[in-house]
Amino acid sequence: MHEAKLMRDLMAHITASAEQNGGGRVTGVHVWLGALSHFTPAHFVEHFEDASAGTAAEGAAVTSEVSTDARDPDALWVRVLSITTESG
Amino acid sequence: MAVETRTIRVDYLARVEGEGSLYVRFRDGALEDVRLAIFEPPRFFEAFLRGRALAEAPDITARICGICPVAYQMSAVHAMESAAGIVLGGQIRALRRLIYCGEWIESHVLHIYMLHAPDFLGLPDAVQLARTHGDLVRQGLRMKKIGNALIEAIGGRAIHPVNVRVGGFWKAPAQDHLHALLPDLRWGRDAAIKTLQFVATLPTPDVEQEYEFVSLRHPHEYPLNEGHIVSSGGIGITPQEWPAVFEEFQVRHSSALHARVKARGAYLTGPLARYSLNFDRLPPAIQQAARDAGLGETCRNPFKSIVVRAVETLFAFDEAIRIIEQYQEPTPSFVAVEPRNATGHAATEAPRGLLYQRYDIDGEGLIAHAQIVPPTSQNQATIERDLWRVAEHGQGMVDSELQALCEQSIRNHDPCISCATHFLDLTVDRA
Numbered sequence: 001m002h003e004a005k006l007m008r009d010l011m012a013h014i015t016a017s018a019e020q021n022g023g024g025r026v027t028g029v030h031v032w033l034g035a036l037s038h039f040t041p042a043h044f045v046e047h048f049e050d051a052s053a054g055t056a057a058e059g060a061a062v063t064s065e066v067s068t069d070a071r072d073p074d075a076l077w078v079r080v081l082s083i084t085t086e087s088g
Numbered sequence: 089m090a091v092e093t094r095t096i097r098v099d100y101l102a103r104v105e106g107e108g109s110l111y112v113r114f115r116d117g118a119l120e121d122v123r124l125a126i127f128e129p130p131r132f133f134e135a136f137l138r139g140r141a142l143a144e145a146p147d148i149t150a151r152i153c154g155i156c157p158v159a160y161q162m163s164a165v166h167a168m169e170s171a172a173g174i175v176l177g178g179q180i181r182a183l184r185r186l187i188y189c190g191e192w193i194e195s196h197v198l199h200i201y202m203l204h205a206p207d208f209l210g211l212p213d214a215v216q217l218a219r220t221h222g223d224l225v226r227q228g229l230r231m232k233k234i235g236n237a238l239i240e241a242i243g244g245r246a247i248h249p250v251n252v253r254v255g256g257f258w259k260a261p262a263q264d265h266l267h268a269l270l271p272d273l274r275w276g277r278d279a280a281i282k283t284l285q286f287v288a289t290l291p292t293p294d295v296e297q298e299y300e301f302v303s304l305r306h307p308h309e310y311p312l313n314e315g316h317i318v319s320s321g322g323i324g325i326t327p328q329e330w331p332a333v334f335e336e337f338q339v340r341h342s343s344a345l346h347a348r349v350k351a352r353g354a355y356l357t358g359p360l361a362r363y364s365l366n367f368d369r370l371p372p373a374i375q376q377a378a379r380d381a382g383l384g385e386t387c388r389n390p391f392k393s394i395v396v397r398a399v400e401t402l403f404a405f406d407e408a409i410r411i412i413e414q415y416q417e418p419t420p421s422f423v424a425v426e427p428r429n430a431t432g433h434a435a436t437e438a439p440r441g442l443l444y445q446r447y448d449i450d451g452e453g454l455i456a457h458a459q460i461v462p463p464t465s466q467n468q469a470t471i472e473r474d475l476w477r478v479a480e481h482g483q484g485m486v487d488s489e490l491q492a493l494c495e496q497s498i499r500n501h502d503p504c505i506s507c508a509t510h511f512l513d514l515t516v517d518r519a
Contacts (some may be wrong), residue, residue: 005153006102008103008164009102010100010102012236013098013102014098016095017096017098017100021094021096022094024092024094027093028095036202036214036215036218036229038154038155038198040246040247042245042247043246043247043248043519045153046248051352066302070214070215070218070222070225070226070229071215071218071219071222072215073215074101075214075215075218076213076214076215077101077102078101078102079099079100079102080098080099080100080102081097081098081099082095082096082097082098082099083095083096083098084093084094084095084096085093085094085096086091086092086094087091087092088090088091088092
């Protein structure tokens with residue numbers, strides 16, 4: 001459930017960012033997974049699919065960068081680097 | 089109309105804050121109240137399961153927890169087989185024990201290195217631990233990865249495995265596939281000894297608590313999947329008798345259920361209880377390693393739970409190696425389970441404690457009622473009692489110091505609550 005709460009926070013920001021930048025459907029999300037975040041890319045995608053259902057980001061392709069640096073100040077967390085939107 | 093595609097730089101850090109809260113009230117120099125609230129969304133899993141086929145239970149219950157999905161699967165399949173009157177043996181039984189070893193390794197190592205060790209060194213989190221003890225954290229990460237690899241080899245996925253089914257496994261791993269894990273597991277066993285030696289040096293308060301310990305006990309083995317439920321207070325029952333002896337109840341201040349021994353009160357499940365009730369079931373070499381780390385045959389100091397967890401990590405590596413060395417692929421990989429109108433119960437040992445499940449199954453194999461009692465709810469009342477004692481002791485501390493001690497006390501017991509309480513919202517009412 002830790003992941004669910006984190007994912008909710010992340011989804012709120014993704015959809016808000018899309019809205020602030022002209023709206024449209026989110027077709028891609030690029031994330032950075034901290035070395036101590038306990039996410040694997042596959043596990044992250046599963047949670048993303050659940051959290052994005054019914055939102056503008058449903059069906060978005062997720063790509064990940066997996067950090068191995070446990071000393072990074074954000075190693076415990078997940079960072080959304082960019083999103084791709086499609087409108088029109 | 090032309091479709092416009094845009095890539096937007098976001099660079100947003102997602103994090104979790106304020107999932108747990110602790111309220112402490114002092115009046116006229118005396119502690120009056122301690123309330124721990126865990127704000128988890130209601131899970132509704134028991135309701136999800138109603139009307140679903142019994143075969144779906146392992147996949148649905150695995151979704152309850154990303155740290156201990158195997159525990160939920162194991163209790164579910166054993167409960168379903170109990171309802172069907174089936175007891176599995178041989179290599180299917182061994183594989184179930186093996187996948188549980190993988191879960192104990194990844195969960196215990198996560199708890200020891202990422203959540204608990206920083207407390208003892210006065211560090212805020214694992215990131216800071218990585219800066220001061222880089223080699224140690226790298227060792228922990230590799231150990232955890234080996235536990236996950238073991239789960240993946242048997243379960244098909246490292247998190248929320250999909251290969252577990254009622255009656256066995258959808259597909260048994262090939263012997264050479266498991267043998268390929270042995271070099272890493274042997275490295276992990278050595279690393280577990282080093283881990284035990286490290287945590288034995290951590291400074292711990294010299295306290296002993298009067299817990300009623302509750303765990304499984306098996307005639308021959310350190311318990312994972314099977315055994316009677318026993319306690320230091322004299323309980324000795326089958327899992328079928330859990331509802332007659334224990335009960336869940338609600339408290340006003342938390343959405344998480346509490347549990348108690350009927351007519352008696354709070355109890356503790358988890359590593360301290362398992363170890364203290366089953367020391368004689370550990371292999372002699374691991375008993376000796378525990379003694380070398382300063383433990384006796386029982387342990388009632390909650391701050392020493394990190395040492396007990398390290399003993400169990402060593403046991404899990406050792407047991408995984410033993411099982412794989414004797415492993416032969418079972419054919420078939422499952423036995424068919426014919427549904428019948430019955431109730432099934434099971435209790436297994438999740439890394440953080442006893443996990444009980446009960447299912448009423450109808451004649452068509454559909455779940456009519458499900459009850460899932462995780463260790464978190466069973467330990468909640470005891471954790472509050474620990475916090476009460478900590479708050480009494482820490483009355484003169486500044487709030488930040490008291491908060492650190494309270495968080496550490498919670499992390500003595502439970503990695504799941506630990507996630508929440510790394511961001512504990514403490515209110516000290518001294519008015």
